[in-house]
Amino acid sequence: MISYLKVLRIKHWIKNLFLFAAPFFGGKLFEESTLHLALPAFISFSFCASSIYIFNDIRDIERDRVHPEKRNRPIASGKIRKNIAYLLSAFLFSISLILSFKIGFYFFYFIILYFLVQVGYSIYLKTIPILDIFCIASGFVIRVLAGSAAFNVEPSRWLLLTMFMISLVLATGKRLGEVSLLEDKIAEHRNSLNSYSISTLNEILVISSSAALIAYSLYTVEQFHKLIYTVPVVTFGLFRYLMISKQGMGDPTKAMTHDKLLAATILIWLLLVWYMRY
Structure with a gap:
């Protein structure tokens, strides 16, 4: 069972x-x-x-x-x-x-x-x-x-763009975690992973994170001005995810359930949005 x-x-x-x-x-x-x-x-x-x-x-x-x-x-x-x-x-x-x-x-x-x-x-x-x-x-x-x-x-169109960029961050973090974990056994698991170097994934991660932060900031201005005060919290959360991704914990599920600081950051952000929107 x-x-x-x-x-x-x-x-x-x-x-x-x-x-x-x-x-x-x-x-x-x-x-x-x-x-x-x-x-x-x-x-x-x-x-x-x-x-x-x-x-x-x-x-x-x-x-x-x-x-x-x-x-x-x-x-x-x-x-x-x-x-x-x-x-x-x-x-x-x-x-x-x-x-x-x-x-x-x-x-x-x-x-x-x-x-x-x-x-x-x-x-x-x-x-x-x-x-x-x-x-x-x-x-x-x-x-x-x-x-x-x-x-x-x-x-909102800005919300969709934000979600897409955040999704790229999570997907790249997952790949980075796999490449870091498999090391010399990459070819045995999946040939496409050979095309990724850790430096390339890090660059994609930084670019998509920056784009996600910009899109979210513009969303807060367009949708509900008070939400702009949640941008520092989102920034901290992205920085935290970047750090743990480089430590091999980029899988989104593992990151959200195992890293207490990231989980707390997400919870604080959700509570702030709830307080401001409701």
Whole structure:
């Protein structure tokens, strides 16, 4: 039973909180219509994401077995058979489709879009340097757009740009963590990682972080002037993430759940936005 829970990667569901970005920043998070759909939307997207995680684990089973951490995953370690994993992936995606269709057509559309992009990433796109980072980043942006569709909230263009740049930061940090962890075994895990040097990833990380900070600053001016006072907190959070990424902890889920200072910074920022918007 524990293996089946692990294969879902429930800890990674924290990334699906991006669904609530538009209603949160739009001041509509606590409206009855939003709260009514919050749990079904979150479960629907989480089940879709888990179905992709399982599919990706099946395809990467041989490469994961040479990875110092991924070799302990249920499918790579042989605790869950491939045929059972396929059935579980299909079941989760089916439930996701049913729930998303009941929520709304456009949310249903974004669920399918996310699934197709991530399947494409798993099968081929992750072998193309730079494009693989954009594919990972697109997953976060699709979450924001899906949340906007589910809760009928039109997101600011600056908010979307901010989320995209933040997504590039998180995707690059993830790649940096992988390259740092694998070291001489990069080629055994994935050939595309050979194209990345730590210095190149650091440069991409700095550029995308700078762009994210500029976009967020412009968003605060456009949307709600008081939010500009949250920019120093966001700056500190970005600096902290840059630092721990270079220490090999760039995976977004691991960073947010294991680094107490970063988690506290995010919490303080969310509380400030909540206080100013509500």
